[in-house]
Amino acid sequence: MKDKAVIAGGSGLIGKALTRYLKSEGYRVIVLTRNIPKEKSGDIEYIIWDYREPGEWLKSIEGSEAVINLAGKNLASGRWTSGTKTAIRESRVNLTQNLVKYFDMLDDKPSYFISASAVGYYGNAPNPVDENSPRGKGFLAELTEDWEKSALAAEQSGIKTACLRFGAVLSMEGGALPRIVGPVKYFAGAIPGSGKQYFPWIHIDDAVRMIHFLMQKKSTGIFNAVSPNIITIEELIKTAGEILKRPVIFRIPEFPIRALLGEASEIILKGAAVKPERIISEGYDFKFRKIRQALDDLLK
Ligand SMILES: NC(=O)c1ccc[n+]([C@@H]2O[C@H](COP(=O)([O-])OP(=O)(O)OC[C@H]3O[C@@H](n4cnc5c(N)ncnc54)[C@H](OP(=O)(O)O)[C@@H]3O)[C@@H](O)[C@H]2O)c1
Structure with missing residues (x-):
């Protein structure tokens, strides 16, 4: 048995895939969750936690x-x-701040800390951006800045830390x-807004392999977790249409999307051309570089 990896929020999309991957690599995996899943996989340890209090879970x-x-x-x-914004x-x-604060209560602190972040940091950037580019504007950009600061504070306790x-x-x-592919399958695929907004993406296999790669190298700081090939949302939807042999002929103007989602429409209508400079310079080898290759794998 290799070392112990503890995943807070390990029941989610990335967490489930990461759990499977780390188990296959021989790690002991502990998932911190608010609710033990009904169908749990036998060899994964689930522990109930509440980030507001340093309970029994902290010992894990x-x-x-x-x-x-x-x-x-x-x-x-x-x-x-x-x-919703307060809860987000x-x-x-607050969760990350508390987690980092509780690390100091441990006799044997974790060797490495990885905390999720998002390309929402860059907002709606007109030119390509990398890890050295400034923060964008808006709720998500401000949120990610504070989220990352909370995580990187773990360095002050001597814990090597990375934000992805x-x-x-x-x-x-x-x-x-x-959500994108569903309508395409039923001949109802539609391109939101101009379609020219950038769509930074990463295949789930690369997301988990990148986490494992960083765990092994214990590299610190900020890393963009995106594929090196920059695409627009129109390219994504049209490529899905080609693979599924469905034409994509509709467009949804910005206005109804904004009316329906308000500020949250920025997730669909805005984007930045994000480059994964740092992870490439660390020597990470992408499994899926091109969107066609990634969708061929996922939609097969
Ligand atoms: N997936 C993406 O495309 C993407 C893109 C950019 C950034 N990210 C970020 O990467 C992280 C992981 O993404 P994901 O897609 O795996 O997320 P996810 O599927 O939504 O899972 C997140 C997990 O967080 C826990 N959680 C949810 N609400 C919570 C709350 N109020 N308090 C404490 N825990 C809560 C849940 O675990 P329990 O219910 O078991 O407690 C949930 O399984 C997220 O922070 C996300 O914002 C994801």
Whole structure:
């Protein structure tokens, strides 16, 4: 048995795939969750936690090789009311702040800490961006800045820390892709807005392999977790249409999307051409570089 990896929010889209991957690599995996799943996989340990209090669950982190923080209220579940924004923020910024604060209570602190972030950091950038580019404007950009600061504070406790700014993680088990592909299958695929907005993406296999790669190297700082090939949302939907042999002929103007989702429409209508400079310079080898190759795999 290899070392212990503890995944906060490990029941979600990335967490489930990461759990499977780390188990296959021989790790002992512990998932911190608010609810033990009904159908749990036999050899994964689930532990109930509440980030607001350092309970029994904290002991599971003692002596771990890595803690991976993937927790956070889903961003794409409708309009962002002020209550939703507070919940989105607290479940990321406050949760991460507390987790890092509790690390100091441990005798044997984790060797490495990885915390999720998002390419929403860059907002609607007109030119290509990398890890050195400035933060964009808007709720998501401000949120991710505070979220990352909360995570990187773990360095002050001597824990090597990395933040991964994920693009849309492509998987048929959840997230954006099934919502996009569903209508395409039924000849109702439609391009939102101009279609020219950038769509930073990463195949789920690369998302989990990248986490494991960083766990092994213990590299620190910010990493863009996106494929090196920059595409627009129109290219994504049209490529899905080609693979599924369905024409994509409709367009949805920006106005009804904004009317329906309000500020949350920025997830669909805005984007940045994000480049994964740092992970490439660390020597990471992408499994899926091109969208055609990724969708061929996911939609087969
Ligand atoms: N998937 C993407 O395309 C993508 C893109 C950019 C950034 N990210 C970020 O990467 C992280 C992981 O993404 P994901 O797609 O795996 O997320 P996910 O499927 O939504 O799962 C997140 C997990 O967080 C926990 N959680 C939800 N609400 C919470 C709350 N209020 N308090 C504490 N825990 C809560 C849940 O675990 P329990 O119910 O078991 O407690 C859930 O399984 C998220 O922070 C997300 O914002 C994801």
